[in-house]
Amino acid sequence: MSAEQFMSRDPVTAPADERVRDALVTMCRKHIHNLPVMDSDGKFLGLFGLRNLLRALLPKAATISPALKSLDFLADNLEEVIDSLQEVADQPVMNYLDREHLILCRTDEPIMEVIRKLYEAPTSLPVVLVESDGAHLVGMISYWDILAHISSQLGDVDPRLKSACVMNNNEGSDASE
Amino acid sequence: MSEHADSVMNVIFGWDPVWVAGTLFVLTYAVIMTERVNRAIVALLGGMLMIMSGVLNQHAALRGEDFNTLGLLTGMMVIVAITRRSGVFQFVAIWSAKKVGAHPWGILLMLSVVTAVFSALLDNVTTVLLIVPVTLLITQELKVTPFPFLFTEILSSNIGGAATLIGDPPNIMIGSAVPFSFNDFLFNLAPIIPLILLMTLAVVWGIWGRKMHASETARQNIMEFNERNSITDVRLLKQSLFVLTAVISGFILAHQLHLEPATIALFGAALLLLLTNIRRSSESQAKDVHASFAEVEWITIFFFVGLFILVHGVERVGLLERLANAVLDFTGGDLTNTALMILWISAIFSALVDNIPFVATMIPVIKSMAPVFGGAENLAPLWWSLALGACLGGNGSLIGASANLIVAGYAEQAGHPIRFVPFMLLAFPMMLMSIIISTIYIYFRYLV
Numbered sequence: 001m002s003a004e005q006f007m008s009r010d011p012v013t014a015p016a017d018e019r020v021r022d023a024l025v026t027m028c029r030k031h032i033h034n035l036p037v038m039d040s041d042g043k044f045l046g047l048f049g050l051r052n053l054l055r056a057l058l059p060k061a062a063t064i065s066p067a068l069k070s071l072d073f074l075a076d077n078l079e080e081v082i083d084s085l086q087e088v089a090d091q092p093v094m095n096y097l098d099r100e101h102l103i104l105c106r107t108d109e110p111i112m113e114v115i116r117k118l119y120e121a122p123t124s125l126p127v128v129l130v131e132s133d134g135a136h137l138v139g140m141i142s143y144w145d146i147l148a149h150i151s152s153q154l155g156d157v158d159p160r161l162k163s164a165c166v167m168n169n170n171e172g173s174d175a176s177e
Numbered sequence: 178m179s180e181h182a183d184s185v186m187n188v189i190f191g192w193d194p195v196w197v198a199g200t201l202f203v204l205t206y207a208v209i210m211t212e213r214v215n216r217a218i219v220a221l222l223g224g225m226l227m228i229m230s231g232v233l234n235q236h237a238a239l240r241g242e243d244f245n246t247l248g249l250l251t252g253m254m255v256i257v258a259i260t261r262r263s264g265v266f267q268f269v270a271i272w273s274a275k276k277v278g279a280h281p282w283g284i285l286l287m288l289s290v291v292t293a294v295f296s297a298l299l300d301n302v303t304t305v306l307l308i309v310p311v312t313l314l315i316t317q318e319l320k321v322t323p324f325p326f327l328f329t330e331i332l333s334s335n336i337g338g339a340a341t342l343i344g345d346p347p348n349i350m351i352g353s354a355v356p357f358s359f360n361d362f363l364f365n366l367a368p369i370i371p372l373i374l375l376m377t378l379a380v381v382w383g384i385w386g387r388k389m390h391a392s393e394t395a396r397q398n399i400m401e402f403n404e405r406n407s408i409t410d411v412r413l414l415k416q417s418l419f420v421l422t423a424v425i426s427g428f429i430l431a432h433q434l435h436l437e438p439a440t441i442a443l444f445g446a447a448l449l450l451l452l453t454n455i456r457r458s459s460e461s462q463a464k465d466v467h468a469s470f471a472e473v474e475w476i477t478i479f480f481f482v483g484l485f486i487l488v489h490g491v492e493r494v495g496l497l498e499r500l501a502n503a504v505l506d507f508t509g510g511d512l513t514n515t516a517l518m519i520l521w522i523s524a525i526f527s528a529l530v531d532n533i534p535f536v537a538t539m540i541p542v543i544k545s546m547a548p549v550f551g552g553a554e555n556l557a558p559l560w561w562s563l564a565l566g567a568c569l570g571g572n573g574s575l576i577g578a579s580a581n582l583i584v585a586g587y588a589e590q591a592g593h594p595i596r597f598v599p600f601m602l603l604a605f606p607m608m609l610m611s612i613i614i615s616t617i618y619i620y621f622r623y624l625v
Contacts, residue, residue, distance in 0.1 A: 061314035064590040068310045070264065070409060073271060075401030 003114050004107040006149035007127045007139030013038050014093055016045055021089040023048055034123045036137050037093050043134035046097035049123050056088045056096055057081055104128050105141060114141060144169045188231040198232045198494040202487055210530050212576075217476040220483030220534075227490040241489025245353035245439040246346075247481055250300070251473055252442025253343060256424065257303045258472035259449050260417035264407040266295070266307035271404035274315055279399035281321050281389040286378060288312055289329045293337030293374055297344045297367075298425060301334040301580040302474065309587045319395045323593050325385040327584050328600070329378070332572050332607065334580045336374050339568035340367040342438065343428065345578075346477075347527075347536040347567035351560055352438065354540045355553075359428040359438065365561050369618040373569070373611045380607055413453060420449040477579070484537050492541045500538075501545040510549050513624045516558040517616060519543070523566025524612045528573020528605065536567050558623035565615040573608040574601045 013036045014023050023035055027050070034049040061068050088096070103121040105114060107129060117125055124142040128135040148169035154162045188194045205223030209216050228238050260266075273291055277283025288308060295304040308330055316323040338345030342352040342362040352362060378386075408414055424445035428438055450469060454462045491497055508514035519539070526535045543563065547553040571578030575585055575597050585595045 059314050059317050060591040061310040061317065064310070064313070064587060066306065066310075068267070068314060069262075070407065072406040072409075073267070073403050075398065075403070077398065077401075080398070 001111050002107065003105050003109045003111075003125075003127050003141060004139070006111070006114075006145050007105075007107075007141045008145055009139045011036055011137070011140040013137065014048065015040070016094040017092045019089065020048075020053070020091055020093055020096065023093045024053070024089070034140075035093070036126055036140065037097060038137070039134075041134075042136075044126060044128055044137040045094070046099060046102055047123050047126060048093040048096055049098065051101075051122055052096040052098050053088065055098070057084045098123075102126075104135070106130075107138060111146075115146060118143060118146060189229075194232050195494045195496060197230050198227065198490045199496055201226055201230065201232070202491045202496075205483075205487055206534055209534060215476065216531065217479040217483070220480045220487065222483070224483035224486030224490075227486050232490045233486065233493060237493065238486045238489065241485045241492075242482065243350065243353050243485055245437050246349050246485075247478060248437075248439025249343065249349055249353070249442045250346070250481070251478060252439065252444075252446040253300060253424075254303070254473040255446035255469055256417070256420060256442070256449055257299050258469050259413070259453060260421060261303075261307060262410065263414035263417055264409045265414055265418065267311055267407040268404050270308055270311040270315075271402050271407060274311075274399055275402065275404065279319070279391070279396040281319055281391045282382070282386045284315060284319075284399075285326050285329055285381070285386065285389070288326065289333040289374070289378060289381075292330045292333040293340075293370070296334040296337035296580075297340040297370075299343075301338045301345060301578065302477075302583055304337075305330060305334050305580045305584050305587075309584055313587065313591050315399060318398045319391040321389065321391055323588065323591070324595065325381060325389075327588055327593075327595065328603065329381050331581050331584050332377050332604065333374060335568055335571040335578055336370060336377065336611065338580075339565055340370040343442075345568045345571075346533050348564050349438075350533075350536050350540060351564055354544070355556075355560055357560065358432040360432065362564075363429075365557070366564060369565075369615060373614050376610060376614065377607055380610070384603070416452045417449060420445050420452070423448075480533065481537075484534055488534075488537045488541065491538075497538065497541045498545045501542045504542065505546060505549055512550055512555070512558060513620070515546070516562045516619060516624060519559055520562035520566040520615060520619060521612065523563050524570035524573070524608065527567045527570030528577045528608060530576075532567040532571055532578065536563065539563055539567075558619060561623065562615075562619055565619070566612065569608060569611045569615065572611065573605045575604075577608075 012026060012030055012032060014026065016037055016039050018037075026032070027035055033051075034047040037045045037048050039045050055063050059071070062071055101122050103117050103123075103125060105117060105125040105127045107127055109117075114125065118141065124140050126137055127139040127141060128137055130136075144165075148165045151158070151162045151165040188197050201223055205219055208214060208219045208223075224238070227233055228235055233241070269291060270288060273287035274284045277287055288311075292304055292308050295307070309327065312326050312330065313323055316326055335345070339348070340363070342348050342357070342359045348362060348366075351357070352359075424441055427434070427436070427441035427445070431438060431441060450466060454465055457465070488497075504515065504518070508518055523532075523535065523539070526532070540563075543556060543559050544553070546559065547556060550556060571581065575581050575595065585600075588595045
């Protein structure tokens with residue numbers, strides 16, 4: 001039982017120069033939290049996630065380390081957030097990849113290690129084959145993939161849970177999340 | 178060298194102790210200067226090799242440790258680590274920015290003064306850690322470049338730190354080694370600090386200040402900050418301000434109380450830990466105390482631990498006395514020449530290398546000059562020269578003081594990197610200006 005068997009294959013991806021605006025459209029439509037970003041040769045570069053978008057909306061003083069612990073003193077400034085979003089939306093997704101929190105998964109990793117990594121990672125896990133010329137993305141594993149896979153093995157123990165989880169995962173089958 | 182009568186030096190292979198100690202000392206300082214290996218590792222290794230080679234035994238090495246410096250630093254670091262959680266420093270920064278109508282030059286002025294005052298009462302590194310994030314937030318809101326603000330805060334932190342016994346590590350070390358009180362530092366160093374700060378700000382006004390501008394809307398955004406909301410824990414705020422006030426009053430009264438600064442700082446740390454932990458479960462206490470201790474800058478502390486042993490080693494073999502004699506030969510044993518030479522050499526050295534090892538070495542050197550100048554009580558101008566030179570010299574380059582590097586690290590993360598050469602081209606002449614002012618001050622106050 002390794003990662004390869006329960007990952008979602010052929011995930012939706014975005015080219016490095018895709019604008020954040022277009023990436024968000026894809027993500028909203030397909031209910032994806034994390035979009036794998038590929039270079040022009042199809043090599044995996046990293047994930048563009050909604051978490052990265054949040055980071056881009058914050059003032060820098062809140063994301064550097066050690067950062068301001070609270071922004072409670074700021075006025076209620078929705079316009080500022082809208083301005084930030086407009087500014088970010090026209091940038092390429094490439095500028096907002098989070099390398100610090102990226103946790104990768106190999107195809108042959110055992111299920112317990114995959115669960116541990118998912119628990120630790122703030123994103124879904126990209127499953128990659130690392131070769132000398134770079135990383136090739138072969139799939140993505142989300143919480144739902146794991147849950148669907150485990151419950152699909154439940155047999156008749158809990159048919160209700162089984163069908164709910166598996167169906168949920170299939171609905172978003174082209175999504176990674 | 179009376180204290181060494183109890184132990185005979187057994188240096189390995191029967192080598193000359195002067196050469197062994199001298200080589201270890203020079204090698205360690207050289208490696209520290211390359212900055213290839215963390216300075217705490219290098220100093221600790223050098224210190225231990227001083228013992229293992231037989232120049233010192235462990236007993237003698239411990240006598241070299243300045244526990245007053247170590248205790249004072251640790252105690253203040255714990256107090257500040259707890260106090261900052263209350264959000265009080267953020268409150269002061271935002272409050273002062275609003276006081277000047279969020280005008281960029283006014284904010285720069287206020288934040289620089291706040292930085293200088295905090296640096297005088299707390300550690301410089303801590304101060305910039307507290308001020309810089311707020312500065313970056315404010316400059317981003319104002320849509321102005323943060324460089325002039327960060328640049329001036331670096332300078333202000335080192336200038337403010339020079340004012341008191343606890344403001345900057347060189348002063349802490351001098352205060353521990355010489356029987357000067359907190360008030361002695363205040364009466365002798367603090368009077369010149371406002372003038373130096375003022376002149377520095379005048380230059381900053383000339384370069385950037387007069388051209389600073391922010392839009393009305395941007396300023397309005399700052400004016401809408403509610404600084405009261407940055408106070409996250411009112412109880413903690415009261416407790417920590419109480420302890421901080423008590424500790425600083427303790428420093429001022431230390432002489433009358435017959436207490437050393439380290440005792441006061443560590444007592445304050447223990448008291449604040451008690452106040453914040455009492456009536457909590459033992460598990461939560463352990464967690465909180467651990468977190469507070471973890472914020473102590475152990476790199477600095479262990480750097481000192483190793484350094485004190487190294488310096489004690491070269492002192493013990495008589496090398497520092499020779500160095501002192503060489504300095505006196507050069508200055509002709511004249512107090513004015515010696516004081517001004519110490520001021521200028523300290524400043525140049527501290528701009529280019531870490532001022533902590535330099536001061537650690539200079540302290541025994543100056544002490545051994547006492548007979549030439551007719552007793553320890555006549556050395557005061559030399560001590561004040563060392564303090565001003567080492568603290569202000571830190572402004573000469575980005576690597577001159579730890580606070581400078583902390584600010585640069587922040588600036589880099591925020592996407593506004595501060596480069597070594599451009600910083601030095603501006604900061605070095607301004608540092609020299611502060612040393613010229615100090616020269617005049619020391620000359621007219623102590624030497625005529």
